[in-house]
Amino acid sequence: xxxxxxxxxxxxxxxxxxxxxxxxxxxxxxxxxxxxxxxxxxxxxxxxxxxxxxxxxxxxxxxxxxxxxxxxxxxxxxxxxxxxxxxxxxxxxxxxxxxxxxxxxxxxxxxxxxxxxxxxxxxxxxxxxxxxxxxxxxxxxxxxxxxxxxxxxxxxxxxxxxxxxxxxxxxxxxxxxxxxxxxxxxxxxxxxxxxxxxxxxxxxxxxxxxxxxxxxxxxxxxxxxxxxxxxxxxxxxxxxxxxxxxxxxxxxxxxxxxxxxxxxxxxxxxxxxxxxxxxxxxxxxxxxxxxxxxx
Amino acid sequence: xxxxxxxxxxxxxxxxxxxxxxxxxxxxxxxxxxxxxxxxxxxxxxxxxxxxxxxxxxxxxxxxxxxxxxxxxxxxxxxxxxxxxxxxxxxxxxxxxxxxxxxxxxxxxxxxxxxxxxxxxxxxxxxxxxxxxxxxxxxxxxxxxxxxxxxxxxxxxxxxxxxxxxxxxxxxxxxxxxxxxxxxxxxxxxxxxxxxxxxxxxxxxxxxxxxxxxxxxxxxxxxxxxxxxxxxxxxxxxxxxxxxxxxxxxxxxxxxxxxxxxxxxxxxx
Numbered sequence: 001x002x003x004x005x006x007x008x009x010x011x012x013x014x015x016x017x018x019x020x021x022x023x024x025x026x027x028x029x030x031x032x033x034x035x036x037x038x039x040x041x042x043x044x045x046x047x048x049x050x051x052x053x054x055x056x057x058x059x060x061x062x063x064x065x066x067x068x069x070x071x072x073x074x075x076x077x078x079x080x081x082x083x084x085x086x087x088x089x090x091x092x093x094x095x096x097x098x099x100x101x102x103x104x105x106x107x108x109x110x111x112x113x114x115x116x117x118x119x120x121x122x123x124x125x126x127x128x129x130x131x132x133x134x135x136x137x138x139x140x141x142x143x144x145x146x147x148x149x150x151x152x153x154x155x156x157x158x159x160x161x162x163x164x165x166x167x168x169x170x171x172x173x174x175x176x177x178x179x180x181x182x183x184x185x186x187x188x189x190x191x192x193x194x195x196x197x198x199x200x201x202x203x204x205x206x207x208x209x210x211x212x213x214x215x216x217x218x219x220x221x222x223x224x225x226x227x228x229x230x231x232x233x234x235x236x237x238x239x240x241x242x243x244x245x246x247x248x249x250x251x252x253x254x255x256x257x258x259x260x261x262x263x264x265x266x267x268x269x270x271x272x273x274x275x276x277x278x279x280x281x282x283x284x285x286x287x288x289x290x291x292x293x294x295x
Numbered sequence: 296x297x298x299x300x301x302x303x304x305x306x307x308x309x310x311x312x313x314x315x316x317x318x319x320x321x322x323x324x325x326x327x328x329x330x331x332x333x334x335x336x337x338x339x340x341x342x343x344x345x346x347x348x349x350x351x352x353x354x355x356x357x358x359x360x361x362x363x364x365x366x367x368x369x370x371x372x373x374x375x376x377x378x379x380x381x382x383x384x385x386x387x388x389x390x391x392x393x394x395x396x397x398x399x400x401x402x403x404x405x406x407x408x409x410x411x412x413x414x415x416x417x418x419x420x421x422x423x424x425x426x427x428x429x430x431x432x433x434x435x436x437x438x439x440x441x442x443x444x445x446x447x448x449x450x451x452x453x454x455x456x457x458x459x460x461x462x463x464x465x466x467x468x469x470x471x472x473x474x475x476x477x478x479x480x481x482x483x484x485x486x487x488x489x490x491x492x493x494x495x496x497x498x499x500x501x502x503x504x505x506x507x508x509x510x511x512x513x514x515x516x517x518x519x520x521x522x523x524x525x526x527x528x529x530x531x532x533x534x535x536x537x538x539x540x541x542x543x544x545x546x547x548x549x550x551x552x553x554x555x556x557x558x559x560x561x562x563x564x
Contacts, residue, residue: 202422203437205420207408207434212437295381295382
């Protein structure tokens with residue numbers, strides 16, 4: 001191969017690795033890109049999980065002051081739901097669970113045994129059950145006229161929407177960082193061209209083609225970019241792991257659902273390669289465009 | 296192959312052999328020789344909006360000829376050579392190299408032409424961070440010669456220019472004369488069809504100048520067309536077969552009639 005990746009070729013551009021600021025600029029950009037990408041991927045994953053899990057959960061409340069009638073209607077609804085198509089589980093919350101749920105708002109003093117509490121039944125639906133929720137609700141109403149159906153999707157969907165928006169924002173940031181990386185490569189390539197103008201002129205006069213000259217620069221710039229990207233990614237992974245631990249310590253259901261799936265880690269690990277390829281491509285185009293201006 | 300060619304270039308005792316052309320390739324080469332390897336027709340060169348640096352240049356250089364280009368400083372010698380080695384396009388007129396119009400030549404085709412032309416620049420233009428060996432090997436590497444095949448010819452060339460023991464030295468550590476010899480070795484290593492040298496003996500002692508001219512003569516004997524720009528009038532008499540082109544204020548004079556068209560058929564115009 002003409003001017004292949006030989007020692008001789010490498011000697012044509014003598015500056016040592018990391019001689020310029022570009023690898024470090026790329027490292028910073030990759031750090032931010034990886035954080036944004038991780039955030040976006042985690043948000044997307046969380047939104048999907050929330051949508052899938054909570055969207056299939058429904059609560060039936062029987063709100064009656066008369067405890068006997070309340071138990072009667074709740075029992076009828078639970079028996080119906082146990083055999084209803086599309087329902088995987090129907091579990092009535094016990095008194096102890098109800099008090100646990102209410103204690104943060106009412107305190108121990110407020111949990112008077114005379115306080116009428118609704119009977120609550122948690123229902124898990126299949127995908128098909130989700131589609132026929134209206135028919136299930138009608139059936140429940142038929143046996144428990146005072147029952148109210150609370151669809152979790154109703155109050156979780158705005159949150160899922162917000163999380164998806166944040167994920168898209170993170171995606172937009174990743175794209176912008178890619179553009180900024182390309183711009184940094186353009187500047188680095190132009191600077192390298194100016195630095196090595198004399199060498200390029202001599203090579204041209206000896207019959208070197210633009211492709212041969214561009215190959216020198218694109219290889220060098222791509223390797224610099226790859227180095228910077230790996231450094232930036234390692235720093236970002238450290239931060240992501242630390243943040244993950246902190247999120248895990250919160251223990252909240254929704255916040256805790258923000259986690260990076262295995263595929264997301266794979267995507268993150270591919271980012272330096274993508275940065276290297278982007279740098280190679282941009283450097284090649286930049287150098288060849290600049291060379292076309294010369295004779 | 297290249298190694299053998301380069302080695303052959305160093306053999307000063309090889310007599311020129313010009314047999315009757317038999318193959319199509321030989322006939323084409325002979326036709327090119329007869330019509331001239333370089334043709335300038337009403338060529339003018341102007342930098343920017345100033346006056347013409349070179350005007351109305353019309354001449355033909357025969358393939359295999361040896362030409363000295365002389366003239367006072369500022370006469371336009373380097374500008375003429377630049378057009379010859381395709382570093383500069385003319386403002387007007389026509390230039391034909393190797394039988395093809397190069398004024399309108401697509402840029403992508405220039406490297407192919409440039410590989411057939413060796414250039415010794417006035418300021419050497421050695422690459423400072425490459426060793427003498429790598430500087431000389433550069434044209435071969437650009438042409439795609441395998442690393443194993445270029446070691447012998449480069450070492451032979453280094454020996455010929457008296458720098459066998461300076462192969463790993465870098466240009467900043469070489470004297471002016473040594474740099475000039477490296478530049479010359481680099482220009483001739485690929486056995487170019489045309490060798491263009493701008494003041495090639497300006498920084499060497501008379502003995503080395505004689506050796507370099509001997510090298511040029513040997514190359515010329517093997518068929519390379521040589522064009523040497525020089526101030527040194529003593530140099531002109533060193534090559535018996537050489538013709539002289541004289542530039543004065545951007546216009547070419549032809550004191551020996553060497554540049555007439557068509558050239559004489561004996562290969563030396």
